[in-house]
Amino acid sequence: MTREEYLRDMVRLWLGLPAGAEVPPLPDHLAARLLRDEERASHHRDQWGCWEFGFSDAHHRGALLVPEIDQWLADRRAAGCGGTPMWPDGHGFALAVSHDVDDLSHHVTPAQWARVARLRLAGRGGVKGRLRALAEGLPVTAWQALAIRPAPDLAATVERALDIEAELGIAASWFFTVWPISHASPYDCTYDPDDPCTFRGRRATVAEVIRAVAQAGHDVGLHGSYPTAADGDALAAEKARLERVLGRTVASTRQHWLHWLVDETPGHQAAAGLMIDGTLGFNGSAGFRAGTSLPFPSWPSGILEIPLTVMDAALFRPGAMGLDLDLAVTVVGQMIERIAAAGGLLSLLIHPGQLTDPKVETLMRRVIGQCLDRGAWTATHAAILAHWNRRAARLG
Ligand SMILES: [Zn+2]
Structure with missing residues (x-):
């Protein structure tokens, strides 16, 4: 499939048009933003080897927080070019909550x-x-x-997130790392599935916690270690370890530290048998790295990307956006408005280890509450993949 064929098919699927339908061409500057051309044009990266928001043309134009592609698609739909809606059961937009389990607890074994x-x-x-x-x-x-501590307690972190989600009636995508990590970096996570912890007041292993999260109806995915962005064999080994722990295949992934290399990582993920990735966002800011909030199969790997819209650390961390709670809620509220108006997807990442900070829990509750009040379809990454595949198969 050529770049032009890919872009035509992408617009067709987003608009919900059948195979062979007339498709309006995606403007060049939006195609370049989607395909991440700027990440190939410049080799500049931050101190962690990541593409950051400050390097992007959208940031320089004041459009980082604007889902330009979604708005262009909404305009085409308004002009009569739309077919099958993006989201099921009459929902106008979607919310995907996810958790990167970097720290299980503030204590360590x-x-x-x-x-x-x-x-x-x-x-x-x-x-x-x-x-x-x-x-x-x-x-x-x-x-x-x-x-x-001999068995760190997960009550204020993992259990807290599970309890909030049970209370709100939603399922999330949970990304876990595994140990050992081949050529681990100083930024990597250090818990092993066999490590002890205290879960629901009882001594357990991390593996038992991972299985309990899956049994509660959540999607469990791999939080691939920092070096796996550039190491397909290591990524496949980590996925295999998590699958042994879980007793089922793993389709979802997000790279730790959002370490994602445009011409390497998607290919490694697809080769490892992963099918859906939630990495495409920024450590330093909320925003639309690829100009869209919508899922899209990356080209040429085919792995379904769920762009990461916003995470707790980017909003609150000094040196990132460094916002207080009120400002964070305002900024995310504006993004929800734009996403809902354009029929997009808000991907919200909350680190369970940060839930001991009351403002992180308040942010989580308010953002989810706002989306539910506005009629969002809430889904795990795995559920979005299943929905995308069913819808694409129907469209032909
Ligand atoms: Zn992480």
Whole structure:
């Protein structure tokens, strides 16, 4: 499939038109934003090797928070070009809540602490690098020793998120990492499925927690480690480990640290048998990295992308947007307005480890509440994949 054929088919599927229908051409600047041409044109990345919002043309034009492609599609529908609606059962837009389980708890087991220490103190680039790693890593590592517990309690983190979702009657996508990680970075997560924890007041293993999340009706996916963005074999090994823990296949994924390389990662994900990715967003800001909130099969890998619209860390972290709760709710509220008006999808990422901060829980409840009040279809990434495939098959 050529680039032009792909773009024509993409617009056809978004508009819900049957095979062979006349399709309006996607304007060039929107096609470039969708296909991430700017991420190929410049090799500049941030200190973590990520493409950040400040590099993007949409940011420079003041359009980072505008789903330009969705608005263009909504205009085409209004002009009579639309067919089958995007979302099921008369819903005008959709909400997908997800969780990256980076930290299970604010406490760590002795083994987890030892892994953190090893990663922090692992030098990079010879003697100088090792000395610098020691100087930077030692104080943090020593301080973290105070957080050691034999079986860290998940009540304020994982259990809290599960309870909020049960109360609101929604299912989410939960992304877990596995250990060991091949060539782990200092940014990687350090829990193992066999590690002990305290879940619902009883001693359990992390593997039992992962299975309990799936049994509660949530979608469990892989949170591929930092190096797997560029290492297909490691990504496949992590997926296989999570599948052994879960006892079923894993289709959903999001790369840890949003470490995603435009010409490498989607291919590695597809080759590993993953089918839906939620990585395409920013660490430093809310926004529409590909100009759309809508799902789309990435080209040429075919893996279904669910663009990440907004996450807690990007809104609140000093150095990212650094907002307070009121401003964060306002900014996300404006995005919900635009997404609802254009019939898009709000992808909201909440880190369970951050739920000990009351403003993160309030944000989560308010955003979900606003979307439900406005009639959003709420779905896991796996449910969106199933819906997308059914709808695309019907359209031919
Ligand atoms: Zn992560």
